[in-house]
Amino acid sequence: MILDPVHVAGAGMIRFGKHPAETTLETMGAQAATAAMRDAGVRAADVEALYVGHVFGGPVAGQRIGARIGLAGKPVSNHENYCSSGATALREAWIAVGAGLYDLVLVVGVEKMTDRVKGGVQPDPNDLDASIGFLFAAGHALSARRYMADYGATREQIAAVAVKNHAHSVANPYAQYQKPVSLGEVLGARPIAEPLGLLDCSPISDGAAAVVVASRAGLRRLGIRSAPRVAACALVSGTVQAGLGDVNEEDISRRAGAEAYRIAGVAADEIDVVEMHDCFTIAEIVRLEGLGVLPRGEGARLTEAGYTSLGGALPVNPSGGLLSRGHPVGATGAAQVCELFWQLTGRAGGRQVEGATTGLAYCKGGSVSGTDGASVTTVILTT
Amino acid sequence: MILDPVHVAGAGMIRFGKHPAETTLETMGAQAATAAMRDAGVRAADVEALYVGHVFGGPVAGQRIGARIGLAGKPVSNHENYCSSGATALREAWIAVGAGLYDLVLVVGVEKMTDRVKGGVQPDPNDLDASIGFLFAAGHALSARRYMADYGATREQIAAVAVKNHAHSVANPYAQYQKPVSLGEVLGARPIAEPLGLLDCSPISDGAAAVVVASRAGLRRLGIRSAPRVAACALVSGTVQAGLGDVNEEDISRRAGAEAYRIAGVAADEIDVVEMHDCFTIAEIVRLEGLGVLPRGEGARLTEAGYTSLGGALPVNPSGGLLSRGHPVGATGAAQVCELFWQLTGRAGGRQVEGATTGLAYCKGGSVSGTDGASVTTVILTT
Known part of the structure; x- marks a missing residue:
């Protein structure tokens, strides 16, 4: 370096x-x-x-x-x-x-x-995706449908991301929401872009x-x-998928991870805790797979099984993530790094990941497909 | 370094x-x-x-x-x-x-x-200066009045900045305006904030x-x-004046210059050509003095005498500056550096400063007084 x-x-x-x-x-x-x-x-x-x-x-x-x-x-x-x-x-x-x-x-x-902001964040008038109605919620709904079809994942498994992240932030005094939500509440929430409901979406x-x-x-x-x-602070741009491939094969996440691992000299399996850009429930799953910290097609099932919960093999979003800590867009990337800092210094209280020495924060900005501008930063902190 | x-x-x-x-x-x-x-x-x-x-x-x-x-x-x-x-x-x-x-x-x-943008650039709603009506043109008009009172400078000497910069950009194919303006045209232009008229102000x-x-x-x-x-690329922020001093004693320009000279290891009198942020005629004069490349109170007189013209002792804004090359705000700082690059590589054509080996570009952003946010960059290029 x-x-x-x-x-x-x-x-x-x-x-x-x-x-x-x-x-x-x-x-x-x-x-x-x-x-x-x-x-x-x-x-x-x-x-x-x-x-x-x-x-x-x-x-x-x-x-x-x-x-x-x-x-x-x-x-x-x-x-x-x-x-x-x-x-x-x-x-x-x-x-x-x-x-x-x-x-x-x-x-x-x-x-x-x-x-x-009233309702969702309005896209830039020059955003090609948005001009054809392909807004954020629509894009991630498509991703969820495809994921369920390809891997036999269930709606409940995807909803488990919201249940987990809300459960985590009960112990985060900085989180927007600090009370648990049940699976039934996530499934029964007002539909936004089916199959995603209100509790699958990060708030304003x-x-x-x-x-x-x-x-x-x-x-x-x-x-x-x-x-x-700060062992790495990688930045990549460009389209989310490579070519006309699967919407859930996030090339941009793969590149963002690979660049960060290279700079930090850290392997994906050395990460102890992840702060992930879960702007939508399904996004957390797809991006963890893109980063290579979960096997492809396994993320939904592993989430339901507690793999990414506090106490699990790889805790993801102990802070509550965007879904429950909240998502003031320009602040999110800095908040993720605050959380990693507290985790790695043993100061995360009731949401502490025991023994965490290496943490990764992933943050994505820009349009849905990235054909017209996307940006991913991947920060790796080590003790 | x-x-x-x-x-x-x-x-x-x-x-x-x-x-x-x-x-x-x-x-x-x-x-x-x-x-x-x-x-x-x-x-x-x-x-x-x-x-x-x-x-x-x-x-x-x-x-x-x-x-x-x-x-x-x-x-x-x-x-x-x-x-x-x-x-x-x-x-x-x-x-x-x-x-x-x-x-x-x-x-x-x-x-x-x-x-x-219709008319002038609207200030940020949180800009304290603007909230009391102290907009850009008003601030620089105040500066011009005070300069004339303190140093016995004439309206014609201040207007000479516009005449010079428009004359320079006749030879700049990238300039918004490429024809000369006379002193009479500057003096007779529609008043904006007296004593400043339309030709004392950079365009949209x-x-x-x-x-x-x-x-x-x-x-x-x-x-x-x-x-x-790129021998230096200094960045400073803060209030324009130090304390309650003279509006024309630009502490921010002094600091911006000092920081750039220090980083570059260059003295003010080694600068051969300046690209100056002449958002208003008077601003060019006051900022050149703040940088220490012209003696305080002498800038208006020296401009009228041709000191800062092409062929003069220290050519300022051979490109035409903001007044005549134009001022697309985010582009201006990069355009100044393009001009220095062409000057230092002998490619500036009819606006070439002969033998230039060290150039300085000064760019200011933010509110009028800077009490609520100002930013100055000073770039020094050397051969």
Whole structure:
């Protein structure tokens, strides 16, 4: 690896959910940033640069956040890669710190959506998929139908993703939803795009998450002896499938995983915990298979069997994931990394994955098929 | 300097101006990118990553551009720092290439504004300056009034910036305006915010500009023996003035310059040519003084005397600048670097600054006072 070692020195979040209109994006971003700085024990004066990920915050939103937390004057940049915006901000920070340009920087992912978005997120007017009615829910419904037909998976097995993730976030104080949902509730929820119902879909949320990223010298400056290392922060783009293949053979997930494993020098079977972009229940299954951490066609059955639950062989979304922690798009990538940080430092409380030393966070942004713009970031953290 | 040497291997632009509605942002970005790749002699297959700067292009616009030019699959990221978005994209590319992560990457700045913006650019609803009516034109009018009062500068001297920049871009085939304007035309133009009239203000424009950024290994791969080096790409944020001082004592410009000179190891008096963010005539003067390339209070007089004209001691905006090349906000920072590249490689035709070996490009984004978010990038290119 060409970059110097880069670590996460601290993490902070605010609870995801519906925040009042008077709680601005700037306020939320500043609150998460302050929590992360406090967690790392770093003063604003010692933070050298600010990397902000958001989609809908408007021009120079990051500079407005920086001004509120004592970073006025410092280099501030705003990064957008749709739902992977927060992870893209982390990636640029990882490169800058790994290049030796900075020792201590702050990464913030933030989004205020509930007072802006009615129903689902509207696609970009230039999105080719959307122009033919192929919206997110429709695309994932198609994926679910095909998955069930190809592998004999049941609707109940797919719904088990929602049951699991809601169960996990009962123990996550930052989650939008903190109570269990039953299989019957998932199956009986209002249909959105059959077979998917409301509880198969991630909600519209407000929220912010932040991490302090540090070089070894930065850690020393904070008196931190050891901290999880950002072993990889891969970024790929392009179409979801290769050619005209199976909609559930996610080439983009395969490439995103392969690139991250290569950079980190880690094999898929060494991952102890996954934070997965479960924007829809079926997406969690298909992407875990794409990453190679579950065998193809087995994901639904394994989910129902508890393989990906807390206490299972490979816990996925101990945080509750997008389905239950919530999905303020620009914040999600940063929140995933907060969760991995807490998991790898043994601070995840009632949702702790025992003995986790290597975690992976997968975040996807862009159009359904990716023919007109998709972006996947894959972050690997190791102790 | 911690980063490995980073070079500009090629540049490409489309003409700035009003493009038809059917010429999309994606098309414009792809055209500029293709021109830059052709100029550098690099094939899409050999471009390792794409960095895109824009403000109004919507989510994953960069990925849509990448898909049109054969970069699907590669890492693509979108960068926003208002009018300095294109320069911020360059900065992230500079860091990644300087870190050894890539040898050949593409940077694109792009904006489609004419079918979206009526009158001036509307400020962000959260912009504190704007909420009290302190819009861009008002802020710069205040600056002009104060400058005239403090230094005995005349309205004609300030107007001379527009006359000069329009004269320069007569020889720039990429400029929105390519005919001279007289002093009388500037003085007689429709008032916008007195003393500033329409020709003191940069126009609303569509456009795209791109550069290929290369490591030394990248240059070798392209068979390029020498190419201008990105000696610095500084980024600062924060308030324009320090404390309650003079509105024309631009602390942010002083800091932006100092940081760039430090990184590049270049002194202000070694700069041969400047591409300056002349969003308004007076802004060119005040910012040149802030950078320390003109003495305080002397800029207006020196402009009238031809000091900053082609053939003068320090040519500023040989391209025509924002006033006459046009100002598609996300594209401007990239266009400035294209111009420096052409100047330093002796390819600027009728607007060539003879013997130029060191050029500086200054780009400012954000609110008027910067109390609520401003961003300045300063790029230094050397042969």
